[in-house]
Amino acid sequence: MTNKVVIANFKMNKTIRDTKEYIAELIPLITTSKVVVGICPPFTAIKSAEHKLKATNILLGAQNMHVEDKGAYTGEVSGEMIKEAGASFVILGHSERRSIYKENNILINKKIKKALKLGIKIVLCVGESLAERGQDKTEEVLNVQLSEGLKDVYANEMGNIIIAYEPVWSIGTGKVPTNEQIAQAMQNIKDTIKKLYNAQIANSTIVLYGGSVNENNSKDIASIKGVSGALVGGASLDAKKFAKIISNFS
Secondary structure: OOOEEEEEEOOOOOOHHHHHHHHHHHHHHOOOOOEEEEEEOOHHHHHHHHHHHOOOOOEEEEOOOEOOOOOOOOOOOEHHHHHHHOOOEEEEOOHHHHHHOOOOHHHHHHHHHHHHHHOOEEEEEEOOOHHHHHOOOHHHHHHHHHHHHOOOOOHHHHHHEEEEEOOHHHOOOOOOOOHHHHHHHHHHHHHHHHHHOOHHHHHHOOEEEEOOOOOOOHHHHHOOOOOOEEEEOHHHHOHHHHHHHHHHOO
16 A cells, blocks of 8 residues: 555543544545545444445444454444444554453454454554663563464464554653654564564555644655554544645645
């Protein structure tokens, strides 16, 4: 894929009504076909979003899924449920899932394999904490998260997985790594995938950047070597700002 990919992660924001209004505002603001656009509303708004997006090229995703198909897991949502609601992809391993809900690489790996089995594409998030960055452990952290997260994932399945590099210390803080730091992380990710699979898969794997991406810095981020797009949090909640980010990646 030569096109860039830009995905909105609403997190725990926007009701069904909010999401419908947002989509109605966003659609006419997208003026390029050079960017693949995705949005991830809360679970409650996925079905409504599907109806609003039917006549568009905007992809619909979910922010998480449970590893089991069904069972006594109060408050959880399965992969089959998000797929039936209309989601074609899912974000897994987001730093907030790792830090707040203590999800580890083993669980994330199980979710990845379940999603692949169900035919759901994946955005796998990886990234280091501020302490790990300070200890010069970024490369090590990325290597472990990818190696364990992609364990037993076959080479022919990698086309269904996008990697999102999200330095934990940058998410929601307004702090963005230097261009050199982002480029180095992108290279670390590609090198690890090359070791796990081969050069062809490493070269073809889409790697996004996420972490305080906004309408002002996205053009600069888009120019960094190895960056194939963005996973956008807070700035994606405003349709005009998100549209500007999409334009900057075109």
